[in-house]
Amino acid sequence: MTIETPAYFRHHDSPYRLDKTADGGLAGSILSLRTGRFVEDNDKIDDVLFAQAGDIGTLTEQQFVIRTEDLRRDYLRGGGPIFALYDTISAMHSVAREEGRPLSREEAALKVSLYRRTFRMWEDEFARLDAGEPPTFGYTSTLAQ
Known part of the structure; x- marks a missing residue:
């Protein structure tokens, strides 16, 4: 195969x-x-x-990125630009939920764009850590360690 x-x-x-x-x-x-x-x-x-x-x-690659970032947004907490972008996405979902509607086409496109950015930011951070550099931000999981 x-x-x-x-x-x-x-x-x-x-x-x-x-x-x-x-x-x-x-x-x-x-x-x-x-x-x-x-x-x-x-x-x-x-x-x-x-x-x-x-x-x-x-x-698809896009579905993979979205699923990955949905889970990271749900289970990881921290500071810095990644989590600020997650907060933006969470706020969009909250507004849509309060208004009883799904994300608009524009909101969904923004979410995908932000997730592509956060996915890349995580990859860059892990590459830095693997190279022995110190972390650029702190974070924890909501799951017990």
């Missing part, structure tokens, strides 16, 4: 990504709600490639 990578999936409620390894194999990673990072999890590769169940499925 040939698969284009990166490939994006939903494994139960979590975003899951497949990438090619240097030797041509596959490596999988799943979002940790405790850290906001994608962590290696190769045990789910067969699940996502050969799944028959409704709780596992493919995602």
